[in-house]
């Protein structure tokens with residue numbers, strides 16, 4: 001039973017890895033420019049209380065977006081987030097589909 005759980009977890013990881021690789025950066029850019037740039041900046045350079053996203057890995061971006069969407073404070077805290085400002089970010093992740101998050105992660109990871 002334990003072995004099966006481990007196998008299923010591994011399969012799940014592989015699936016999400018494949019989905020991440022399938023992120024469409026061009027689609028991510030349109031969504032980013034429309035929904036994220038107003039706070040994080042057009043080059044994801046950050047401004048004031050809005051953190052810089054440029055330079056983060058696609059894995060990190062996907063992980064935090066999923067955590068904001070699901071209200072997973074433990075994961076956010078582990079990444080140094082999840083303070084009072086996360087209430088500003090959470091609604092922006094709430095409406096994102098799995099594909100949106102993959103696309104956004106793929107795009108933002110191209111920014112330096």
Ligand code: HEC
Pocket residue numbers: 032035036037038039040049050051052053056060061064065076079080081082083084085086087088089092093104
């Ligand atoms: C209304 C302003 C606002 C908008 C719009 C917004 N964000 Fe955020 N975002 C924030 C704030 C504030 C934080 C910091 C939250 C914290 O400290 O917990 C944040 C944090 C993040 C983080 C975590 C950064 C890290 O260090 O890992 C990511 C990733 C992120 N935003 C992506 C996005 C994406 C993608 C969009 C568009 C779908 C978006 N944000 C739209 C305000 C915004």
